[in-house]
Amino acid sequence: MSSDEGEEERVPLRARPEWSDVTPVPQDDGPDPVVPIKYTEEFAEVMSYFRAIYLSDERSPRALTLTAEAIHFNAGNYTVWHFRRLLLESLKVDLHTELDFVERMAIANSKNYQIWHHRRWVAEKLGPKARNDELDFTKKILSIDAKHYHAWSHRQWVLQALGGWEDELSYCSELLEADVFNNSAWNQRYFVVTRSPFLGGLEATRESEVLYTVQAIIACPENESSWRYLRGLYKGDTTSWVNDPQVSAVCLKILNSKSNYLFALSTLLDLLCSGFQPNQEFRDAVEALKTSDLDKEDQDIARDICSILEHVDPIRANYWIWRKSLLPQTA
Amino acid sequence: MDPSSCSPITPTVTQRDQWMVESQVFEIYQLFSSIPQSAQSLMLELQRDNHISYLTKSLSYLPPSFSVLDANRPWLCYWIIHSIALLGESLHYHIQHNAIHFLNRCQDPNGGYAGGPGQMPHLATTYAAVNALITLGGQKAFASINRDKLYGFLRRMKQPNGGFRMHDEGEIDVRACYTAISVASVLNILDDELIQNVGDYILSCQTYEGGIAGEPGAEAHGGYTFCGLAAMVLIGEVNRLDLPRLVDWVVFRQGKECGFQGRTNKLVDGCYSFWQGGAVALLQRLYSVVEEQMAEASQVSSKPDVSEEQKSPYGTSGDATCHFTHGGTDKPGLADFKNSGYNFINEWRERDPLFHSIALQQYILLCSQEQEGGLRDKPGKRRDHYHTCYCLSGLSLCQYSWSKNPDSPPLPKVVLGPYSNLLEPIHPLYNIVLERYHEAHEFFFVES
Numbered sequence: 036m037s038s039d040e041g042e043e044e045r046v047p048l049r050a051r052p053e054w055s056d057v058t059p060v061p062q063d064d065g066p067d068p069v070v071p072i073k074y075t076e077e078f079a080e081v082m083s084y085f086r087a088i089y090l091s092d093e094r095s096p097r098a099l100t101l102t103a104e105a106i107h108f109n110a111g112n113y114t115v116w117h118f119r120r121l122l123l124e125s126l127k128v129d130l131h132t133e134l135d136f137v138e139r140m141a142i143a144n145s146k147n148y149q150i151w152h153h154r155r156w157v158a159e160k161l162g163p164k165a166r167n168d169e170l171d172f173t174k175k176i177l178s179i180d181a182k183h184y185h186a187w188s189h190r191q192w193v194l195q196a197l198g199g200w201e202d203e204l205s206y207c208s209e210l211l212e213a214d215v216f217n218n219s220a221w222n223q224r225y226f227v228v229t230r231s232p233f234l235g236g237l238e239a240t241r242e243s244e245v246l247y248t249v250q251a252i253i254a255c256p257e258n259e260s261s262w263r264y265l266r267g268l269y270k271g272d273t274t275s276w277v278n279d280p281q282v283s284a285v286c287l288k289i290l291n292s293k294s295n296y297l298f299a300l301s302t303l304l305d306l307l308c309s310g311f312q313p314n315q316e317f318r319d320a321v322e323a324l325k326t327s328d329l330d331k332e333d334q335d336i337a338r339d340i341c342s343i344l345e346h347v348d349p350i351r352a353n354y355w356i357w358r359k360s361l362l363p364q365t366a
Numbered sequence: 367m368d369p370s371s372c373s374p375i376t377p378t379v380t381q382r383d384q385w386m387v388e389s390q391v392f393e394i395y396q397l398f399s400s401i402p403q404s405a406q407s408l409m410l411e412l413q414r415d416n417h418i419s420y421l422t423k424s425l426s427y428l429p430p431s432f433s434v435l436d437a438n439r440p441w442l443c444y445w446i447i448h449s450i451a452l453l454g455e456s457l458h459y460h461i462q463h464n465a466i467h468f469l470n471r472c473q474d475p476n477g478g479y480a481g482g483p484g485q486m487p488h489l490a491t492t493y494a495a496v497n498a499l500i501t502l503g504g505q506k507a508f509a510s511i512n513r514d515k516l517y518g519f520l521r522r523m524k525q526p527n528g529g530f531r532m533h534d535e536g537e538i539d540v541r542a543c544y545t546a547i548s549v550a551s552v553l554n555i556l557d558d559e560l561i562q563n564v565g566d567y568i569l570s571c572q573t574y575e576g577g578i579a580g581e582p583g584a585e586a587h588g589g590y591t592f593c594g595l596a597a598m599v600l601i602g603e604v605n606r607l608d609l610p611r612l613v614d615w616v617v618f619r620q621g622k623e624c625g626f627q628g629r630t631n632k633l634v635d636g637c638y639s640f641w642q643g644g645a646v647a648l649l650q651r652l653y654s655v656v657e658e659q660m661a662e663a664s665q666v667s668s669k670p671d672v673s674e675e676q677k678s679p680y681g682t683s684g685d686a687t688c689h690f691t692h693g694g695t696d697k698p699g700l701a702d703f704k705n706s707g708y709n710f711i712n713e714w715r716e717r718d719p720l721f722h723s724i725a726l727q728q729y730i731l732l733c734s735q736e737q738e739g740g741l742r743d744k745p746g747k748r749r750d751h752y753h754t755c756y757c758l759s760g761l762s763l764c765q766y767s768w769s770k771n772p773d774s775p776p777l778p779k780v781v782l783g784p785y786s787n788l789l790e791p792i793h794p795l796y797n798i799v800l801e802r803y804h805e806a807h808e809f810f811f812v813e814s
């Protein structure tokens with residue numbers, strides 16, 4: 036079905052007897068088009084035959100084969116994909132074979148909206164029985180590119196529409212074990228803890244997730260992903276975030292190490308802006324990061340943090356100056 | 367655990383890729399700092415003539431390898447024509463004429479523009495075609511857009527959940543929301559029906575990181591963040607987003623390579639000069655709303671996050687009533703969304719940009735620019751029209767990012783390289799050269 040192997044000598048459509056009854060429709064670009072593409076002869080021919088069957092709305096097996104050829108030349112042609120879906124429905128094609136076709140296309144042009152939209156459509160038609168195929172397929176793509184945006188979106192759709200949540204958290208852990216900087220894996224982890232029907236949501240998972248994240252932060256304090264995730268675990272519950280000693284403690288620990296403390300400082304600043312009351316330990320830790328050329332007169336810890344950040348994070352100097360300007364003036 | 371001993375011994379894929387790019391970029395910067403000043407200013411020069419020649423050639427010929435963009439021809443038109451307009455160059459009369467006629471062949475009899483003649487209409491290519499026609503300018507270009515049919519197409523793409531489909535039976539995402547709202551806004555066909563629930567959909571795409579994703583649950587991403595933020599401004603519901611978290615996420619996307627990355631822990635890429643830089647530029651005009659949200663957060667730390675608030679049709683839930691309105695006055699209730707695009711640029715910027723404008727210009731000019739013409743993602747990648755368009759758009763944003771007033775030209779010290787690098791200013795919500803936008807506004811708002 037719909038084989039598109041190009042290895043053998045390609046016979047032009049006009050030389051194929053099964054197409055002899057069709058008059059190709061050339062593209063109507065007008066007399067002086069802009070951005071004209073110098074199509075190859077094969078490309079122009081396939082598209083001309085495609086236009087003919089598209090215009091006559093021919094729902095036939097040969098039309099289906101032709102869409103595969105057209106997609107082979109340009110997987111970004113959403114009109115061809117759309118017509119292919121009409122054909123798959125009209126011809127009642129076994130959609131399992133369609134998954135193989137999409138997979139071959141996806142390996143070659145994975146960064147293409149049409150392929151993934153088509154894959155979702157096929158999987159939706161197949162229903163829960165497609166679940167494992169889809170989870171395996173996305174895993175395969177993610178093993179090549181672990182941050183593949185479309186693959187992650189597809190996987191999230193599969194989980195929500197077809198299920199398969201059981202092993203997802205351990206899959207995230209596996210990916211983070213391999214690369215703790217993989218922000219897509221952190222995002223997926225957040226997706227799982229907030230939406231999995233088995234885990235009970237943010238509040239139920241918070242304790243273990245905070246523990247996991249704090250360890251990841253301590254191992255790599257320069258990793259922005261884990262810091263943002265930690266903050267995310269308290270989304271909608273600022274009070275718990277401000278009052279949980281684990282959050283302030285990890286900031287303090289990193290500050291005291293005096294290296295890779297950018298996110299610890301910015302987190303502490305956010306905590307202070309949300310009402311966190313620092314004790315002397317925090318003041319001392321921040322004080323110890325001030326360099327001699329920083330102005331000494333500031334009595335306020337939040338202002339000190341902004342000054343340090345302005346100095347150690349010059350690319351965001353304007354941001355830190357602005358943050359400082361929003362702090363209440365100390366008397 | 368002792369932090370110093372716990373860093374991975376063998377670098378992860380992210381670290382390895384990042385270090386490779388850093389070393390390439392820093393090599394360029396090192397070379398730059400080691401040469402005399404006269405050579406430096408040569409290196410920083412925008413190669414206008416070469417860019418224009420690369421762009422104009424493509425308008426009249428594209429090789430067979432462009433067949434993969436055969437369903438994106440209005441995009442090619444927009445990327446090229448907009449880039450040429452940014453460079454302050456005008457097209458020959460006959461090329462303008464040909465472009466208008468070609469885009470008209472992409473216009474569907476039932477409204478909207480397709481990726482090429484005879485294809486189905488698509489929201490993204492509709493946005494590209496409309497922006498290209500506005501950039502071409504003139505009555506003929508404007509009048510060629512069938513606004514009534516286009517409105518019908520937009521309504522057909524509209525989904526009950528507030529999102530839009532890209533085409534009949536197509537995918538739903540934040541890009542579709544932005545492209546639909548942007549064309550409706552600029553053509554003065556935006557109404558309550560089109561806006562209905564769009565804010566809810568975009569809000570559901572803001573992630574725990576602060577940025578906006580393509581779909582609910584997906585990862586925060588520069589392209590979708592610009593699209594989501596701009597659409598929210600255009601429909602007058604920007605205050606419903608958690609803006610302090612959005613600002614924080616987007617400013618952290620600029621890295622030591624000086625350019626922007628698209629997502630946390632991903633590689634720098636020149637096109638995000640516009641997507642992320644554009645988001646910052648929009649936020650720069652929303653300070654009063656952002657600061658109000660920050661003040662609220664510091665006063666009542668027990669208050670749920672803005673994004674968690676009860677949803678109401680026009681986002682005036684709770685005390686977050688500060689809709690962006692003309693003159694900066696806070697007006698509760700329905701915002702004047704029909705004029706939000708026009709009012710937005712007449713609002714004076716209240717403060718300096720939150721990103722490092724000079725650093726970003728440095729990345730664009732030294733790392734993204736090809737001396738032979740065209741701009742690119744990063745050193746080692748090849749130029750293309752998409753990156754040329756978005757690197758130049760980002761460069762323009764940088765150059766005007768300190769201007770306090772839309773009519774005053776920037777000071778030489780804020781334009782990196784020779785002052786002749788100065789590009790035309792853009793309307794940051796639509797990414798259309800400002801002057802061309804004004805002409806279209808006159809046509810679609812005043813004359814109709």
Ligand SMILES: [Zn+2]
Pocket residue numbers: 635636637638743753
């Ligand atoms: Zn790019």
